[in-house]
Amino acid sequence: DAGVIQSPRHEVTEMGQEVTLRCKPISGHDYLFWYRQTMMRGLELLIYFNNNVPIDDSGMPEDRFSAKMPNASFSTLKIQPSEPRDSAVYFCASSSTGLGDGNTIYFGEGSWLTVV
Amino acid sequence: LAKTTQPISMDSYEGQEVNITCSHNNIATNDYITWYQQFPSQGPRFIIQGYKTKVTNEVASLFIPADRKSSTLSLPRVSLSDTAVYYCLVVRHTNAGKSTFGDGTTLTVKP
Numbered sequence: 001d002a003g004v005i006q007s008p009r010h011e012v013t014e015m016g017q018e019v020t021l022r023c024k025p026i027s028g029h030d031y032l033f034w035y036r037q038t039m040m041r042g043l044e045l046l047i048y049f050n051n052n053v054p055i056d057d058s059g060m061p062e063d064r065f066s067a068k069m070p071n072a073s074f075s076t077l078k079i080q081p082s083e084p085r086d087s088a089v090y091f092c093a094s095s096s097t098g099l100g101d102g103n104t105i106y107f108g109e110g111s112w113l114t115v116v
Numbered sequence: 117l118a119k120t121t122q123p124i125s126m127d128s129y130e131g132q133e134v135n136i137t138c139s140h141n142n143i144a145t146n147d148y149i150t151w152y153q154q155f156p157s158q159g160p161r162f163i164i165q166g167y168k169t170k171v172t173n174e175v176a177s178l179f180i181p182a183d184r185k186s187s188t189l190s191l192p193r194v195s196l197s198d199t200a201v202y203y204c205l206v207v208r209h210t211n212a213g214k215s216t217f218g219d220g221t222t223l224t225v226k227p
Contacts (some may be wrong), residue, residue, distance in 0.1 A: 042218075043203070044214075045216070048213040055213055056212075056213055091159050091160075093159075097209070097210065103148065103210075104162055104165055104211050107160045108159055109158060109159050110158070110159050
């Protein structure tokens with residue numbers, strides 16, 4: 001399997017612009033997660049989906065952040081408008097309850113966002 | 117969900133065995149213990165997972181005592197390339213969203 005695939009890997013944008021991050025989870029996984037990592041706050045869970053349905057978005061910092069999962073193989077995390085404090089690495093991850101592996105979470109390589 | 121506590125940093129030398137302990141006092145019956153490794157500019161990578169006693173794979177061993185309130189990741193004969201941040205994560209088997217990463221342990225392996 002190709003693993004969790006994220007795009008873009010790197011993005012530099014100006015404050016106020018819309019940013020869209022994309023994720024393709026591992027095929028067959030029924031959970032999808034969006035994490036954010038910064039030096040100050042470490043790894044934070046922003047939102048997660050189960051079977052394409054958002055379950056918990058309590059980690060989403062503000063209304064400027066939104067996430068969708070229109071189907072089992074695709075998800076987006078959108079920031080509109082972006083601000084410099086949104087600069088971070090955004091990880092998408094997926095897992096499955098049905099594989100007998102204790103619901104291991106597998107991460108993508110991340111999208112490195114810089115807002116100037 | 118169980119909060120995890122790990123040492124912030126550890127130093128070791130090449131060829132030594134490294135043990136990193138994580139405490140998770142409030143672990144629940146259906147929680148699994150998972151360890152991840154993260155290199156700079158990469159996503160966390162799964163190392164090993166266990167529920168109780170001992171688990172071993174090709175890269176590490178995981179020791180979990182009977183009360184499951186702690187776990188120890190053991191890396192045999194580390195090399196310079198094992199320098200990374202190691203995270204302990206308690207994952208709810210029925211709902212992986214019920215999990216929280218701690219601050220991780222920065223392991224530095226010296227020649």
